[in-house]
Amino acid sequence: MAGSWHIGVIGGSGLYDPGTLDDAQEIPVASAFGEPSGPVITGWLAGVRFTFIARHGPGHRLSPSHVNYRANIDVLKRCGVTDVLAISAVGSLAEDIAPGSFVAVDQFIDRTAGTRARSFFGDGVVAHVPMADPVCPRLSALAADAAQGAGATVHRGGTYLVIEGPQFSTRAESRLYRQWGAKVIGMTAMPEARLAREAELPYALLAMVTDYDCWREAGESVDMSAILKVMQANAGLARQTLAALAQSLPPDRAASPIDAALDHAMATPRSHWDPATSARLDAVAGRLLKIAP
Numbered sequence: 001m002a003g004s005w006h007i008g009v010i011g012g013s014g015l016y017d018p019g020t021l022d023d024a025q026e027i028p029v030a031s032a033f034g035e036p037s038g039p040v041i042t043g044w045l046a047g048v049r050f051t052f053i054a055r056h057g058p059g060h061r062l063s064p065s066h067v068n069y070r071a072n073i074d075v076l077k078r079c080g081v082t083d084v085l086a087i088s089a090v091g092s093l094a095e096d097i098a099p100g101s102f103v104a105v106d107q108f109i110d111r112t113a114g115t116r117a118r119s120f121f122g123d124g125v126v127a128h129v130p131m132a133d134p135v136c137p138r139l140s141a142l143a144a145d146a147a148q149g150a151g152a153t154v155h156r157g158g159t160y161l162v163i164e165g166p167q168f169s170t171r172a173e174s175r176l177y178r179q180w181g182a183k184v185i186g187m188t189a190m191p192e193a194r195l196a197r198e199a200e201l202p203y204a205l206l207a208m209v210t211d212y213d214c215w216r217e218a219g220e221s222v223d224m225s226a227i228l229k230v231m232q233a234n235a236g237l238a239r240q241t242l243a244a245l246a247q248s249l250p251p252d253r254a255a256s257p258i259d260a261a262l263d264h265a266m267a268t269p270r271s272h273w274d275p276a277t278s279a280r281l282d283a284v285a286g287r288l289l290k291i292a293p
């Protein structure tokens with residue numbers, strides 16, 4: 001069934017506000033999963049609704065390990081977002097992916113420490129969603145086209161290696177990740193992408209390349225001051241990408257298979273759902289809760 005687009009944007013390092021949105025307002029949205037990273041801003045661009053949240057919060061006070069990824073996705077779902085576009089600063093693991101360019105990521109390798117809450121499920125309601133293709137190809141292509149239209153150099157496809165951080169990698173790690181075929185490295189895409197899938201939200205990630213990490217022979221290492229310079233230049237381009245995306249979205253949003261990701265994922269029959277857990281899942285699994293058990 002076709003409907004309207006409502007794009008949720010998660011702004012990463014350097015992107016702490018969405019730029020000018022028509023009718024922008026901060027809306028109070030509480031999550032059953034705790035505090036989101038910061039204010040939720042909603043508004044319009046070219047007649048398309050956008051709702052924005054800054055991943056590290058105002059003033060970048062949350063480290064990658066302390067972002068409440070569940071609350072962020074849950075509040076976007078509660079706002080009625082249909083699709084999530086994540087924007088992230090990353091290091092490049094490939095010579096041809098230069099700082100300043102963008103990568104429309106299509107795969108992830110998760111090397112986080114396992115301490116981040118990475119599922120909405122458990123506690124008496126068990127689900128296993130497929131993650132073989134973690135990125136929505138439609139949203140990713142639209143975002144890549146929009147970034148290109150805004151003037152960015154865009155690489156389509158590439159694996160994002162997610163480390164726990166907050167320290168950058170050692171050279172041995174960085175070189176190992178290249179052997180694994182990863183193209184970019186960052187600290188935040190997991191569990192964000194997993195949670196978006198559980199919430200039946202098509203997810204795409206536009207990675208803004210800020211550095212070459214530390215794998216190159218020349219001996220340079222990653223340096224926050226160099227990263228900050230690239231991030232400042234990229235933030236404007238990211239906002240222009242949102243404007244270009246709004247202009248280019250098809251007028252109607254055709255349904256995506258990801259909108260029904262939970263259909264074949266539930267291990268626990270509805271009759272056995274824990275009542276407290278199902279109350280917390282009123283947004284994430286709201287579609288299933290509306291169907292008679």
Ligand SMILES: CSC[C@H]1O[C@H](OP(=O)(O)O)[C@H](O)[C@@H]1O
Pocket residue numbers: 011012013014055056063064087088089090165186187188189227
């Ligand atoms: C500022 S460099 C390290 C920092 O930037 C990235 O965050 P985000 O994905 O939110 O843009 C990276 O993952 C680290 O958290």
Ligand SMILES: Nc1ncnc2[nH]cnc12
Pocket residue numbers: 089090091092163168169185186187210211212213214222227
């Ligand atoms: N080299 C790098 N490693 C991890 N996260 C990053 N974010 C930006 N550059 C990065």
